[in-house]
Amino acid sequence: MSHGKARENWGTRVGLVLAMAGNAVGLGNFLRFPAQAAQNGGGAFLIPYLVSFVLMGIPLLWVEWAIGRYGGQFGHHSTPGMFDRMGRGRWLKYVGVFGIFTNLTVAAYYCYIESWTLAYVWHSLIGTFARTEPTVFFPAYLGMHERSLFAVPAEAAFWFILTLSLNVFILSRGLAKGIELAAKIGMPLLILFGIVLAIRGLTLSTGDPKVVESPLTGLNFVWNPNLDGLKNPSTWLAAAGQIFFTLSVGMGSIHCYAAYVDSKKDIALNAASAGWMNEFVEVVLGGSILIPIATAYLGLAAVQGATAGGSGFGLGFMTLPTLFNNWGWFAPLAGAMWFGLLFFAGITSSLAMGQPVMAFLQDERGYSRGSSAIVFGITTLLLGGFCVWLYPGGSFDEFDYWTGTFSLVVFALLESIIFAYIFGMKRGWDEITRGADMNVPRVFRYVIQFVTPLFLLAIFIGSVFKPKADWGGAFHSLVTRGWWELAPDSVVGKLLHIGQDGYRWFDDHGYGTRELVVDLTRALLTLLFVGIAWMVWRAWRGRTKEAAA
Amino acid sequence: MTRAAWIMMLISWAVITFFTAKFFFMVLRTPPRED
Numbered sequence: 001m002s003h004g005k006a007r008e009n010w011g012t013r014v015g016l017v018l019a020m021a022g023n024a025v026g027l028g029n030f031l032r033f034p035a036q037a038a039q040n041g042g043g044a045f046l047i048p049y050l051v052s053f054v055l056m057g058i059p060l061l062w063v064e065w066a067i068g069r070y071g072g073q074f075g076h077h078s079t080p081g082m083f084d085r086m087g088r089g090r091w092l093k094y095v096g097v098f099g100i101f102t103n104l105t106v107a108a109y110y111c112y113i114e115s116w117t118l119a120y121v122w123h124s125l126i127g128t129f130a131r132t133e134p135t136v137f138f139p140a141y142l143g144m145h146e147r148s149l150f151a152v153p154a155e156a157a158f159w160f161i162l163t164l165s166l167n168v169f170i171l172s173r174g175l176a177k178g179i180e181l182a183a184k185i186g187m188p189l190l191i192l193f194g195i196v197l198a199i200r201g202l203t204l205s206t207g208d209p210k211v212v213e214s215p216l217t218g219l220n221f222v223w224n225p226n227l228d229g230l231k232n233p234s235t236w237l238a239a240a241g242q243i244f245f246t247l248s249v250g251m252g253s254i255h256c257y258a259a260y261v262d263s264k265k266d267i268a269l270n271a272a273s274a275g276w277m278n279e280f281v282e283v284v285l286g287g288s289i290l291i292p293i294a295t296a297y298l299g300l301a302a303v304q305g306a307t308a309g310g311s312g313f314g315l316g317f318m319t320l321p322t323l324f325n326n327w328g329w330f331a332p333l334a335g336a337m338w339f340g341l342l343f344f345a346g347i348t349s350s351l352a353m354g355q356p357v358m359a360f361l362q363d364e365r366g367y368s369r370g371s372s373a374i375v376f377g378i379t380t381l382l383l384g385g386f387c388v389w390l391y392p393g394g395s396f397d398e399f400d401y402w403t404g405t406f407s408l409v410v411f412a413l414l415e416s417i418i419f420a421y422i423f424g425m426k427r428g429w430d431e432i433t434r435g436a437d438m439n440v441p442r443v444f445r446y447v448i449q450f451v452t453p454l455f456l457l458a459i460f461i462g463s464v465f466k467p468k469a470d471w472g473g474a475f476h477s478l479v480t481r482g483w484w485e486l487a488p489d490s491v492v493g494k495l496l497h498i499g500q501d502g503y504r505w506f507d508d509h510g511y512g513t514r515e516l517v518v519d520l521t522r523a524l525l526t527l528l529f530v531g532i533a534w535m536v537w538r539a540w541r542g543r544t545k546e547a548a549a
Numbered sequence: 550m551t552r553a554a555w556i557m558m559l560i561s562w563a564v565i566t567f568f569t570a571k572f573f574f575m576v577l578r579t580p581p582r583e584d
Contacts, residue, residue, distance in 0.1 A: 014576060216550045219550060219554070224550070269572060269575055269579070273572035273576045277572075279568075280565050280569040283561055283562070283565050438572075438575065
């Protein structure tokens, strides 16, 4: 236990807020948000988006900060210990397993994407994309050759190890000298790069070389309100989902950072500031770069096609580097700024994933800061290596779905119920408002108790039973046929392999199939979750023995 | 851009920028509490 050790603290309040904002600001702010907005009603998407932010996002931020600061008082900086203190049930600490499992597994594939951005900064600066099309470069970089389900892409592995080493180095320096310093450097640079690129992109005109359409057409695509979308439950689910993932709630990383805040100091204002800062980066900057620039050079129709799945990933990594080539001497710098911006967004988030894992090892297993950072690095390398190795086979998507999407929803739903109904709303409200430097409107007490859990329940049910058609069609089918057809990417659909013909592990030539990779990945994730739960059980058993002695 | 798109964008930007600035300045200007 850490009671006897010198307690680590944040160096400054601004550093804490920037670190929390950096935790929330991620690649999705720039790649996912604009595509989601454009595909779900344009400007009208912002109505359910902001409603979800106020009724689910902000309350969840307050809940997680409060749980974190409360657990920190008892020397717990990771969720198993925090949840153990929230009630009498022995099972509560196992809910906290999600807060370790999710961070460890998401870090594994997130650091891999982060490493792509670092590699792309390098390749932008040395002019690779002036010679090679990113559409050719990207698959080769990832080792996506035909029949190469088990290929090991050497360059991708190199950048991954480099990125991971950088994360471990920063984490080993501690909160104030490591994470906080990284946030103080990374966040202002990220915002600066974002402003420069947004201004350059939005001032393109049809008179410029190779510009085929005004970037304002792209902005119009993102913002033109389609109010009919407000009647569609899918739009509301998409907006709530975007808020959920953009704020990094349901992970355990906010709890961990907040656990290092003194019990008498503010969390309400800090949480609100970090949350709104994330919204600024996402809505004002994130909505003004990718789609306007892509529209200017490719035309609106191509951009509409590229964002049809609700992701701007392809545009960000495969299209934008080519488009920057039209900017003359500024092209390498623009590429470095774009991928540098994504890198800073990524690393400030991955550091937040490392700290809870380290805190668990330090608090509950007696590790030092340095050794826990190395254990985090090695575990992430092994898990991430699995992702790198089997990326073409779909392991990456499995990691993203089960750990980066579904686990978050489950954990957030459970924590919102535990906070309001087991910890108790009176204690919870006292915890949120103690030392607050802002007036927290009392209505949020009832929002946290009733509305936020319902929002999360809707997202949970929406992901478990996601229909093949849209939700309007699903409800109609429920009334007329008593059921609806599930989508292959619903939780049930994935578990039952709905929509997959000829499920098998090896093809006619004896090569491993995608199904083999998917099942191997699921087995690995299940084992990992059980393994962490076992570590929690052992830690608490050891503590009980100590207390008895 | 259509007028509706301009209105949606400017209102959203204004609301978000206002609260971001307001809370961040409150963080900067509120002196740390003494224990």
